[in-house]
Amino acid sequence: MHEKTIAQLGAGLAAGHFSSEELTRAFLERIERFNPLLNAFITVTAEAALAQARAADERRRRGEAGPLTGVPMAHKDIFCTDGVRTSCGSRMLDRFIAPYNATVVEQINAAGAVMLGKTNMDEFAMGSSNETSFYGPVRNPWDLDAVPGGSSGGSAAAVAARLTPGATGTDTGGSIRQPAALCGITGIKPTYGRVSRWGMIAYASSLDQGGPMARTAEDCALLLGAMAGFDPRDSTSVDRPVPDYSAHLDQPLDGLKIGLPREYFGAGLDSAVAQAVEAAIAEYRKLGAEMVEISLPNSQLAIPAYYVVAPAECSSNLARFDGVRYGHRCEDPKDLLDLYTRSRGEGFGAEVKRRILVGTFALSAGYYDAYYLKAQQIRRLISEDFRRAFTQVDVIMGPTSPTVAFNLGEKADDPITMYLSDIYTIAVNLAGLPGLSLPVGFVGQRPVGLQLIGDYFTEERLLNIAHRYQQVSDWHNRAPAAFG
């Protein structure tokens, strides 16, 4: 059963080939067996999952089942789950039992899906390798020496290893797309505002966006349909109808104009990755698409601007973790200052601290204009680049990541090199656009991802473009040998 996609599982449940309870047990068994190897889950909620599964089966008997009813899935541990530890990969929240559900969790629950557990992640979503997690790194199921990418590395590894058919992720600078690429699965970061941020622990509020991770675009369409929608509790949520993302997956790509930004194929891109990406692009040509070379001239400024904007917002967003109302509190604080500095010093890991410090500095008196304001101006330029590009083309394509998965520990001590692994994904967040990564090959045993970038609210089209490719390729069906 674990080999099946969400769409197939949904069909199997509908046909009565198996119950949700059987399905849930099967995945829980796989988690029990394989998670010690991968460390993809921080928390497994076996009992609650089985109860949910039985409720889903009951719902199905009443004839009230939807496409996700009874389908197991997992949530990145950044989404608050009522009554279940929500750690955000941090010691700070190691014992934080959320007293409410994130809207995304509510909506997926309402669709009748079954939560298997909470997946590992870089601490507070800050990282590109899942090595900053308080709960230890996640391993890449394709090669246990490799990182799964981050920050949604637990979700990506769990989906790739068939420990769950789908999972939620969040993407602030590539945290859905990059791990999806490195683990050989499909993931979509929707347009900013498409998915509610309520109950999703904030890293950088103007960049964060939740989205689905699954094996196929078809599955992502099903999950995104349940996740997306207007939420009055999120001021940045967009009040706009949610299309049926599954309705037009098969639409032909004849005449599709694909933009290939020259900046995404230059120095820094691993040649083997480039080859796999180019082969995929050639496939798209066969599917009737037309290639247009474009330029996104400010691309090289995305990382510098991001490493001001995101840390600035995070320095403020993470100020609430002060050891007073919830979260880690140091032993015997001698005074208020000691309570704050020690609780936070102990509760946060090194990368989180680095970003808080950078952000605090960038906003501080005398530096605001040179850093924060400048970055916001660059952000405008980057978003203008995309605006111009989308007057010429329907979609932009390029590599998701400049390399395949790197080795555990390889970049852990060098934040700058680590940051550069998000070079192709970050601009999308700065502009607030939707982006998708799908598997298009391997370098050795490590997967390569192709990134699709769309104009605002064109998720439906991106899923369609990815789905068409997946109908003529089988990268998304390959399973890592040890987890087949």
Add this chain to the structure above:
Amino acid sequence: MSLGPAEVAKIAHLARLAIRDEDAPAYARNLSAILDLVAQMNAVDTAGVAPMAHPLDTAQRSRTDEVTEFNQRERFQAIAPRVEAGLYLVPKVIE
């Protein structure tokens, strides 16, 4: 931009983060490297470019003035490190 351990200590204080003395040089080095990376922004003239604080070019929505939240103190304080008589406790606040 190069930051030394003393500057790191100042920023760490502003951010209320305890940084061990022995870690300060590494933070100083990393922060300086990040600021160098960020300094690439200076290559572009942004005079007259409107800062973009937000990807959405829309306005704030507002809600009707209604009470929709009710007392959940017990639930919220169940996860609090120290409470007494319904209050969160902290080391003495001196004004």
Add this chain to the structure above:
Amino acid sequence: MEWETVIGLEIHAQLATKSKIFSGAAIAYGAEPNTQACAIDLGMPGVLPVLNREAARMAVMLGLSIGAEIARRSVFARKNYFYPDLPKGYQISQYELPIVQKGRLSIDLEDGTRKVIGVTRAHLEEDAGKSLHEDFHGQSGIDLNRAGTPLLEIVSEPDLRSAKEAVAYMKKLHQMVVYLGICDGNMQEGSFRCDANVSVRRKGDPQFGTRAEIKNLNSFRFVERAIEFEVERQIDLIESGGKVVQETRLYDPDQGETRSMRSKEEANDYRYFPDPDLLPLVLDDDFINAARAGLPELPDIKKQRFITQYGLSAYDAGVLTASRELGDYYEAVVAALGGEPKLCANWVTGDLAAFLNKDNREIADSPVSAVRLAGLLRRIQDQTISGKIAKEVFEALWAGEGDADAIIEKRGLRQITDTSAIEKVIDGVIAANPDQLAQYRAGKDKLFAFFVGQVMKASKGKANPQQVNDLLMEKLKG
């Protein structure tokens, strides 16, 4: 050496909404600690703010009332600092682009002149919680019920030149926000509080002196005393060769002095930046026009109208327009009586005000309704009772003994206007006081009052005083 005082006030008015500015938790004073603090107010992970429209409407109402510019686009920023009563580690406040800009408020000075005080800005922000300093084993307790309460911070220009002017300005603003119904004005509960920026300079000096900020003054008296103390302190300091340092000070009402707040001395770097959880607040014509349509008649305009429409003195008009309710009450009395605005004003500002004051009641809680008071005044007007008897009737009205007519009837207080009846009483009084009569006729005019008093006494105050006067004058001539 002549010194000039320069004062600017930052007034925090708590807006009278039902729910908080960014959450749906209730705002009620005196609730059990932390029972009105929802997940948003507590700054729980993942929670998000959504603006209460009513708070914006109230801010616009104030802006329109002080002739200010209403910003079509204003921005919420985060003011970052750590404090236990500030759950998120930042306060959401408007910084660079406030909702109200460049207004003005005129105050009446003691010498009868008016002075226009500039209002730099008024911005929306959220209040913090409270630290309770009772000793919990050496710890402080934090109550976050107040966290997230909408505040309008109204910042004046440094246009105020004395403690008295500062108080006049504060009172005027207090009257305004209460008139508008956007603040309950309760200073004891902290709904209307003030920080004063105070400096002194030598007269004629174009530069401002270094200022001290006195925090959290929650009564008019404290504002006056704190400023007076602070001015004195600064002058003494400079005259003895010292220098004023820019700092935050706290007024201690027990000692009547201001003291440096050491905990706040540390230079703050608030790292303001636009709150990414909130988009710019954009106000269109419809919103602003709707707020304008909801404005009541403002105090200054109402006062002027009372002067012209009712022929009242500026003083009476000022007293009667001090609050909206009092003005409404007065106008209801005039309307019920169908005229006699001066008589009405005398009674509302006189007996009624005295009784309210004595019982420490607001006009809204007056046991004598406007209609009942008008009923009483009608009987004065038609001479059923005298003004003096009316006071007795009023007391009975206050005590709840029914309407004026019933009281007059029950107590037999109807005025005697029958000339022959009054003459009879006068004759009796004259007959009983032959000595006084003789003295009066011998030229001791002052005794006239004695006779009036005796006649009124004999008639139990019911004789029509004018008639008594006239008839007595005749009769005493002999």
